[in-house]
Amino acid sequence: MTEPPPALPVLPGTLDDVLGFTFEHADADTARGSFEVVDRVRQPFGIVHGGAYAAMAETLASLATYSQVKDEGQIAVGQSNQTSFLRPVSQGTIRAEARRRHRGRTSWVWEVDFTDDQGRLCALTRVTMAVRAQPS
Amino acid sequence: MTEPPPALPVLPGTLDDVLGFTFEHADADTARGSFEVVDRVRQPFGIVHGGAYAAMAETLASLATYSQVKDEGQIAVGQSNQTSFLRPVSQGTIRAEARRRHRGRTSWVWEVDFTDDQGRLCALTRVTMAVRAQPS
Amino acid sequence: MTEPPPALPVLPGTLDDVLGFTFEHADADTARGSFEVVDRVRQPFGIVHGGAYAAMAETLASLATYSQVKDEGQIAVGQSNQTSFLRPVSQGTIRAEARRRHRGRTSWVWEVDFTDDQGRLCALTRVTMAVRAQPS
Amino acid sequence: MTEPPPALPVLPGTLDDVLGFTFEHADADTARGSFEVVDRVRQPFGIVHGGAYAAMAETLASLATYSQVKDEGQIAVGQSNQTSFLRPVSQGTIRAEARRRHRGRTSWVWEVDFTDDQGRLCALTRVTMAVRAQPS
Numbered sequence: 001m002t003e004p005p006p007a008l009p010v011l012p013g014t015l016d017d018v019l020g021f022t023f024e025h026a027d028a029d030t031a032r033g034s035f036e037v038v039d040r041v042r043q044p045f046g047i048v049h050g051g052a053y054a055a056m057a058e059t060l061a062s063l064a065t066y067s068q069v070k071d072e073g074q075i076a077v078g079q080s081n082q083t084s085f086l087r088p089v090s091q092g093t094i095r096a097e098a099r100r101r102h103r104g105r106t107s108w109v110w111e112v113d114f115t116d117d118q119g120r121l122c123a124l125t126r127v128t129m130a131v132r133a134q135p136s
Numbered sequence: 137m138t139e140p141p142p143a144l145p146v147l148p149g150t151l152d153d154v155l156g157f158t159f160e161h162a163d164a165d166t167a168r169g170s171f172e173v174v175d176r177v178r179q180p181f182g183i184v185h186g187g188a189y190a191a192m193a194e195t196l197a198s199l200a201t202y203s204q205v206k207d208e209g210q211i212a213v214g215q216s217n218q219t220s221f222l223r224p225v226s227q228g229t230i231r232a233e234a235r236r237r238h239r240g241r242t243s244w245v246w247e248v249d250f251t252d253d254q255g256r257l258c259a260l261t262r263v264t265m266a267v268r269a270q271p272s
Numbered sequence: 273m274t275e276p277p278p279a280l281p282v283l284p285g286t287l288d289d290v291l292g293f294t295f296e297h298a299d300a301d302t303a304r305g306s307f308e309v310v311d312r313v314r315q316p317f318g319i320v321h322g323g324a325y326a327a328m329a330e331t332l333a334s335l336a337t338y339s340q341v342k343d344e345g346q347i348a349v350g351q352s353n354q355t356s357f358l359r360p361v362s363q364g365t366i367r368a369e370a371r372r373r374h375r376g377r378t379s380w381v382w383e384v385d386f387t388d389d390q391g392r393l394c395a396l397t398r399v400t401m402a403v404r405a406q407p408s
Numbered sequence: 409m410t411e412p413p414p415a416l417p418v419l420p421g422t423l424d425d426v427l428g429f430t431f432e433h434a435d436a437d438t439a440r441g442s443f444e445v446v447d448r449v450r451q452p453f454g455i456v457h458g459g460a461y462a463a464m465a466e467t468l469a470s471l472a473t474y475s476q477v478k479d480e481g482q483i484a485v486g487q488s489n490q491t492s493f494l495r496p497v498s499q500g501t502i503r504a505e506a507r508r509r510h511r512g513r514t515s516w517v518w519e520v521d522f523t524d525d526q527g528r529l530c531a532l533t534r535v536t537m538a539v540r541a542q543p544s
Contacts, residue, residue: 011180013175013176014175014176014178014179014180014185015155015176015177015178015179015185015187015188016179016180016185018154018155018176019151019154039149039150040149040150040151040154041151042150042151043150043151043152043194043195043198044147044150044152045211049150049151049152049191049194049195050190050191050194050214050217051151051155051187051188051190051191051192051194051195051217052151052187052191054186054187054190054191054194054217054219055185055186055187055188055190055191056187057187058179058185058186058187058190059179059185059187062179075181077221077224078186078221079220079221080218080219080220080221081186081187081190081217081218081219081221082216082217082218082219083190083216083217083218084215084216085213085214085215085216085217088213
């Protein structure tokens with residue numbers, strides 16, 4: 001029997017923490033996370049708030065890009081986030097898989113697929129990260 | 137001396153509540169809201185998380201569209217959210233102003249401007265809302 | 273030796289024709305097309321005009337969606353087109369591969385990858401098509 | 409009686425020329441152009457092709473940004489183009505008005521409104537331009 005890999009740390013009190021996000025993996029090519037569908041990620045009609053998908057995608061792309069550029073004295077800053085909502089979800093767990101599509105000198109582009117407990121696609125996000133020199 | 141208008145109600149425990157969003161106004165043409173820049177809307181480097189802008193825009197467009205179509209037995213569902221991040225903000229209050237750009241039979245389009253305490257533009261969102269018959 | 277499949281017809285004089293687009297395939301799941309990098313798809317500095325990518329994606333998504341809904345008396349209308357430009361291309365052939373990501377009752381979503389002669393990713397588009405009853 | 413200002417030059421044979429685009433103005437804050445609705449900008453059902461809007465917006469943002477950065481040895485390259493289609497148009501003239509929303513060190517953001525002969529909003533585009541050092 002194998003243990004799941006330990007989750008990446010989340011800074012207490014920040015948005016990722018208050019929305020209950022879990023991040024499982026982030027490297028140069030892919031990143032993965034998930035969140036439980038409970039009230040803190042819902043809008044008033046009981047379905048997942050669109051902002052929850054956008055936020056999860058933003059963090060995955062940021063984590064993964066930053067993990068690759070920080071050793072060169074660079075930072076990664078979100079530049080745009082384009083999310084399409086395909087299916088309302090009212091319970092279960094949302095899983096997010098990010099795939100890097102472009103790695104340029106000054107920008108990286110990620111696409112993120114969101115699926116529900118039945119593996120159905122619920123939302124899609126494209127995130128563009130700007131890569132810049134660390135402010136000195 | 138005049139009082140500010142009372143804020144629109146926010147359902148306790150939902151995403152809008154846990155991120156500390158306040159909504160001041162929502163009609164057929166405009167909607168307004170704001171949030172304080174504290175940890176619950178920050179990412180780990182201390183600036184406003186991109187997902188906070190996307191979420192606020194999503195709620196404003198939803199609130200305002202729904203307020204206009206509910207009496208006709210219709211609902212409003214977010215279809216896409218395209219946010220551009222223009223300026224990092226680490227403190228103060230973020231104000232959001234939504235303007236309706238299109239009112240169709242089956243979709244409404246809103247554009248939202250976000251400004252900081254100095255009135256500088258920090259982010260832009262375009263939200264498309266799908267309008268559908270209330271499920272019976 | 274096998275012949276390539278015949279290209280889908282293009283209506284003379286329309287945008288697809290004047291930009292020299294060729295469409296090779298369109299079904300419920302995928303669509304493919306290409307264009308030669310000559311002046312009619314270039315901007316003044318000699319690289320492919322961003323509008324050429326957006327236009328090709330729009331046509332692929334339209335062709336493929338319409339091919340599936342027309343027998344039910346429905347039409348397909350472009351609702352949004354989000355294109356990211358990743359690499360400037362100044363010569364050769366641009367190939368476009370569209371993949372359907374969502375098939376809903378009232379909207380379909382496609383993602384299109386554009387590659388150059390070396391197979392490098394040059395642009396990405398997400399197209400949302402609205403499906404509606406044929407006007408009577 | 410006053411003459412209209414002379415149009416900005418369009419390079420013969422390029423996409424802007426074959427689609428019949430006219431550009432009337434481009435400065436640091438605004439840009440304007442138009443095109444006639446004839447077959448070269450139409451799709452097969454006789455309405456304006458979505459790619460025509462995207463292309464016009466791309467050129468306006470490029471022209472205007474480049475006009476401001478070229479004297480500093482910089483170029484402007486399209487990074488993303490997000491167009492929403494609001495109303496089908498089958499004849500007349502499409503007018504485009506671009507407004508700069510952000511002027512950063514490395515990126516500029518423009519929003520473009522498209523209107524028909526009755527002044528009705530037909531499409532909206534947000535264009536992000538990357539500003540880079542001229543390749544030497």
